[in-house]
Amino acid sequence: MTGGTTAEGPDTGRIAAVSHWWRRAFSYAGDERDTLLVIGKSALAASLAWLIAFDVLDARSPAFAPFSAVLIMQVTVYRSVVQSLRYVGAVVAGVLVQAALGFLAGPDFLTFVLVALIALAIGRWHVLGVQGPQVATAAFFAFSTYTSSSGDFQRFFRLGEIVVLVLIGCAIGIAVNVLVAPPLRYRSAEYGIRSLAHTLHDLLADMYPVLAEGVPDQDTTGGWRARAARTGQMIGQARSGLEASKESLQLNPRRLSRRYRGHPGFQGYESVLGALERTLYQVAALTRGLDRSREEDEARRPFLRRYAAFLESAGAVAEVLTTLDETTLLPQAKRLERLTGEAAARRDEVVEETRRLSLSLADPSAPYGILVTEATRLLEEFQYTSQVLLDVAQDADAERASGGRRR
Structure with missing residues (x-):
């Protein structure tokens, strides 16, 4: 009986996979x-x-x-x-x-x-x-x-x-x-942004608990650097998805329908994608700065704890982007704006901690200037992303509202 079960196992798995494929096909786009x-x-x-x-x-x-x-x-x-x-x-x-x-x-x-x-x-x-x-x-x-x-x-x-x-x-x-159902690929742009945001969120989620505990070792920071450096292919795939989304609108009669008339469009998504790309590069630079923090003494631990709190708040911002959805873009943009404000407060606490500990931000042999600079740049990208999505969502809502009044 055992042999028979083992022989049937691969076939059962294939049947289950095929069944799951058909369920996905009929369940959602x-x-x-x-x-x-x-x-x-x-x-x-x-x-x-x-x-x-x-x-x-x-x-x-x-x-x-x-x-x-x-x-x-x-x-x-x-x-x-x-x-x-x-x-x-x-x-x-x-x-x-x-x-x-x-x-x-x-x-x-x-x-x-x-x-x-x-x-x-x-x-x-x-x-x-x-x-x-x-x-x-x-x-x-x-x-x-x-x-x-x-x-x-x-x-x-x-x-x-x-x-x-x-x-x-x-x-x-x-x-x-x-x-016959002309293809519209709005979601391809969202999928690319979600994928990059997941990568950013997962990396930050792994970093901040370690920093909260103290100075990371070389293997840990090296692993973070490697993960940040492997995002080039994902960025290319995200850009391809965005181009496919924009192309699907050309000569497509469905873009004139009521459902798609108020769509936020792709200009905002392209800006968000660019911001995420720059953010991932900045995280890579940040990990290089953390490599240098290992040489500092234990008195520097409070700085890293403050920095961990900032990265945790940055991860919360990235988490919102992992669920980006044009049907709920306005509430997402408002939540992003609120979380970005919280991240700004955590960044200010990092700067204040450097003053309290008298850490030099100008000393090229110390990591603090690099880390504070990269935190500021990360925050600026999140603020930019938040504002872009908020503007796009408000414009889309206004267009939908004006379309409703005309009808």
């Missing part, structure tokens, strides 16, 4: 639901394109239409339009290369070699982007169509048919993407 939506929309676009190409137009190569419809079904409407234009350009270029050489040189092997060379060279053109290889693909299909047709008129007609089918497929793909 996220990657799982986006995946199902793209699959469903792609199937719909392909089916409509095939129906028109095969049943209505009786095309000789109807697969071009559904293939094109699926190929340009991108995550955002804007990207669908851009990629469809590049794809149509690539197909037209490939067909024109084949048409020119085919009618000039005839459908022999040497002509195919020239078509391949020229099409592949055109496909390297940077304007076509990822659709560059489609130049050669279209040229090869066009060559096949050309050689299997008889008479110049039929050849012209079949080559033109390829272009028409591609245009139909692209048009249907774009129409489905626009009309």
